[in-house]
Amino acid sequence: MIVAGDQQMLKQINRMALVRQLCSQPGLSRAALAETVGLTKSTVSMLVRELLDEGWLTESELRSTGALGRRATPLHIDGSRLALLGADMGIGEARLVATNLLGEVLAERVLPYADANDPGACIAAAAAAMAELARPDGALSGRTVLGTGVGLHGVVDDVMGMLHYAPHxxxxxxxxxGQLRAHFEGTALAGLPLYVQNEANVAALAELEFSGQVDADPLIYLSIGYGVGSGIIVNGRLLTGLYGFAGEVGHTILQQNGPPCSCGRRGCADALIGLQALMDEVYGKLSGASPEQLERLFQQSESGDPAACKAIEAAGRNLGVLLNNLWVAFDPMCIVIGGAAIRLGERFIEPGRRVLNDCASATLLPAPTIRTPRFGLNAIAIGGGAMVRHYLMRPFADDGAARRNAGRAGAPSTLAAGFWAWS
Structure with missing residues (x-):
């Protein structure tokens, strides 16, 4: 039975199919789009006209094909009229970025938390800064904001928009x-799409949407900060799992009977390669953690301090074990190593790469590409904007969300509660 809204949904799916095709193949003409996507030329012409009017697409100069008849007009994603907002709700500060549809940064803000122990105040300050960016007479004047995406450093239920636990x-x-929507009331962001997700997932979407690589799928973004997490892209979709916990690799066991982890077990990735574990190794477990101490670790790494370098080398070898596990589990084309730990540089990454290559040579198969993020410190905030683009360009029913909601109905609450307790 056809119900109200079906035709509109089909139209939106077709519109965004054209946009996605031009993301991967800029410069196609209307006729080439029709042939590639499988729609009639008249349908494509009508949809392209709408997308041009709304600011999604732009035309470039007519191109001569040598054939008789009307010359083809190349179409491209328009970077001049629309904007995406992204936020990284980090450990000590919020990092906000506005981009265009191509991922080019239009404006950015860094907002230190007045009190990191007060989530309500932190969220309110970030919401006010985002609303300020989106004001009609603000930094994005003349652009239409399409939505906001937020990366959170913890276990996130993206369906409900809930951060269940941010351990650090x-x-x-x-x-x-819910809090962001309440703060957006009465601003230019009221009623616009809003997405929240774990920070590693968000950064993975930045690499998928804005890196310009069409052959980097499957892709894994491995986020190494105080703890360890990952975002996994398969077939152009974010792999979130039944309960949204996919990618929580910080508590995969790398070493039986290894060092104790905060989860109560031993030998987890967090306890072997996370920055908290590194600081515990170099400075002692009673030293705690602070931004100042982390900066000291980075400086000691850069200067070649023997104790720091020994600990970093050992952590790098364990990183290689995790890279191998991710490789054989997902067979990705690329693993991006991001997070604050990339400031440790090749002292940390190269030992991991060597371990992975040794494992690959034993199988006679090529190892995946290992690289660092293309967007540096803004990877998560830019990923927030990428998340908006990603979901707007894929207006399908969220089967993963529906499956998770169905699974929750019959799942014991202790399952999720136990996971959140040690993530």
């Missing part, structure tokens, strides 16, 4: 999406 902030069961 101490935030528990915070309705981030």
């Amino acid at each position: 902030l101490g935030w528990r069961n915070v309705d981030v999406a």
Whole structure:
């Protein structure tokens, strides 16, 4: 039975199919788009006209094909009229970025938290800064904002917009999406799409949407900060799993009977390669952690301090074990190593690459490409904008969300609660 809205959904799917095709193949003409996507030329012409009017697409100069008849007009994604907002709700600060549809940064803000122990105040300050960016007379004047995406450093229920646990902030069961929507009321962001997701997933979407690589799928973004997480892209989609916990690799066991982890087990990736574990190794477990101490670790690494370099080398070898595990589990084309740990540089990454290559040589198969993020410190914030583009360009029913909601109905609450307790 056809119900109200079906034709509109089909139209939107077709519109965004054209946009996605031009993301991967800029410069196609209307006729080439029709042939590639499988729509009639008249349908493509009508949809392209709408997308041009709305600011999604732009035309370039007519191109001569040598054939008789009307010359083809190349079409491209328009970077001049629309904007995407992204935020990285980090450990000590929020990083906000506005980009165009091509991922080019239009404006950015860094907002230190007045009190990182007060999630409500942190969210309110970030919301106010984002609303300020989106003001009609603000930094994005003349552009239409399409939506906002937020990366959170913890276990996130993206369906409900809930941050269940951020271990290095101490935030528990915070309705981030609900609070943001409340603060956006009366601003230019009211009613616009809003997405929240774990920071590694968000950074993975930045690499998928904005890196310009059409052959980097499957892709894994391995985020190494105080702890370890990952975002996994397969067939152009973010792999989130039944309950949204896919990619939580920080508690995969790398070493039986290894060092104790905060989860109560031993030998987890967090306890072997996370920055907290590195600081514990170099400075002792009673030293705690602070931005100043982390900066000291980076400086000692850069200067070649023997104790720091020994610990970093050992962590790098364990990184290689994790890289191998991810490789054989997902067979990715590329693994991007991001997070604060990339400041340790090749002292950290090269030992991991060597371990992975040794494992690959034993199988006679090529190892995946290992590289660092294309967007540096802004990887998560830019990923927030990429998340908006990603979901707007894929207006399908979210089967993963539906499956998770169905699974929750019959799942014991202790399953999720136990996971959040040690993530």
